[in-house]
Amino acid sequence: MLGPRDVVVVEGADALTYLHSQVSQDLQGMEVGERRWTFVLEPTGKIESLARVTRSGDDRYELDTDAGFGSALLARIDRFKIRVAADTSLTEAEGEADPAEERARIAAGWPRLGIELVPGETIPAGTGLAGIAVSFTKGCYPGQELVERMDSRDAQAPRTLRRVEVGGDARPGDPLVDGDVEVGVLTSVAAPHGLAWVKRGHEVGEAVAF
16 A cells, blocks of 8 residues: 655664654654654644654664655754764665555555645644654654644644545546535545545545544
8 A cells, every 4th residue: 555665764872862852753662663653744843754663673763655755754854963873874665656556545545745745735634644643742843833732722724635436537636526616626546536635614525534
């Protein structure tokens, strides 16, 4: 379902404490071999990356993300790495995405960077991923203020990612219409399933949640 992945490695004595301070997930207490999803955010709270963190050694962590977005993730991880005893590296994905994996992704409602999640524009609320990629009990990290404010106020996002049914002629970028009202736009299509961002106040399709 995920397709090819770029992998950013962070390793060294300060790998855990530094990474923990930069991501939305709580990484404390991870066992070697354990995986957790996380957002990596801009200070404004906008998404820069969505990654899966694996503790692959005592002081070694791997962050895998959608193919083509590893270099941006590496740059973001390195941005605040000053006097930190940790080294970073990137291994880029090889091969093409399998059409069957893409169909499975869309059917599951899983968002992809550059499509549903636009770096620098999308906020975590409404993605359906807060339940697995955000810790609301950990300490501070860049972008936390917006995430915590929306959660504490139970604020609804301006748009919600929803799984919808589509016809065989539907294409990404097509408007999503409820009656005679345009309520959103399709982002990914693999008929009969599609993903779309839907405006607040409309209940078209099914909100994704993980």
